[in-house]
Amino acid sequence: MSDSPLRVLFCIGVNQNFFDLPTGQGKSVWDGFMSMLTQLRELPGVAVLGTIDDDQHLVGPSGSWPWTCYVLADVVDHPTVAAACNLLRTVQVAEHALWRYMKIEARIGRPLPDPEPAR
Numbered sequence: 001m002s003d004s005p006l007r008v009l010f011c012i013g014v015n016q017n018f019f020d021l022p023t024g025q026g027k028s029v030w031d032g033f034m035s036m037l038t039q040l041r042e043l044p045g046v047a048v049l050g051t052i053d054d055d056q057h058l059v060g061p062s063g064s065w066p067w068t069c070y071v072l073a074d075v076v077d078h079p080t081v082a083a084a085c086n087l088l089r090t091v092q093v094a095e096h097a098l099w100r101y102m103k104i105e106a107r108i109g110r111p112l113p114d115p116e117p118a119r
Contacts, residue, residue, distance in 0.1 A: 005047070005074035008081055009107040010040075012069045013062035018101040029101045032093035037071070039091070040084050045076030063103070081106050 018029055041048050052070045062068045075081050085106055088099040 004110070005045075005076055006078070006081065006108050007111050008073050008075045008084075009109075010071040010073065010084065011065070011067040011105045011107060012071070013064070013103045013105075014068045015063060015101060015103060016061045019061060028093050029098070032091050032098045033102065036087045036091045036098055039087050040071065040073075043080060043084055045080045046084060047074045049073055067105075068102075078108075081108060 018026060021029070037051075040046060049072045051072070054066060054068055054070075058066055058068060073084075075084070085104050088102060088104050089097050091098040093101060
């Protein structure tokens with residue numbers, strides 16, 4: 001087994017429960033989401049490489065592809081990937097866990113090799 005980290009694309013979707021909130025009450029979900037992102041970045045063995053937010057081109061719920069946003073990271077092992085996904089269960093938004101409003105899916109692969117320079 002390789003000592004290389006796993007290349008992980010965390011795909012995050014916002015579900016209908018968020019859109020059913022009364023106008024102005026989504027800020028608590030945003031705050032919970034930002035807390036989740038902070039905790040993900042702070043997990044030992046996680047190196048966030050970048051993020052993409054598709055909220056300007058995707059309006060409404062996203063239960064699968066295309067997702068609302070993405071986090072690309074190198075992660076030390078599968079248990080750490082699971083711990084990152086579990087943050088949606090543990091981060092609270094008022095009386096609910098964040099997973100009431102969002103879902104997450106981790107796609108695990110490996111980096112593509114760097115292409116050879118043109119000669």
